[in-house]
Amino acid sequence: MLKSEVSFNPLNHELSPKYEVLSEEERINLLKKYKIKPSNLPKILDSDPAVKALGAKPGDIIKITRKSELAGESVYYRLVISE
Secondary structure, eight states: OOGGGOSSOGGGSTTOOEEEEOOHHHHHHHHHHHTOOGGGSOEEETTSHHHHHHTOOTTOEEEEEEEETTTEEEEEEEEEEOO
């Protein structure tokens, strides 16, 4: 399912955190900064509604920015995988 095929875009919901697909440069910098491989990241399925809405594909790294009362913002990274 492609971005245009999603009937409801979960990314537009007020409770949804911000999702972004990292560029190749951002991906390289993230992996170098934490000295990790993509496989070390937590996973998110390509069937997830937010991943579908983004048009992300397996192998992409997603940056999720959530609002937090204590920290202001919390950033999480997920590796997109297929089922």
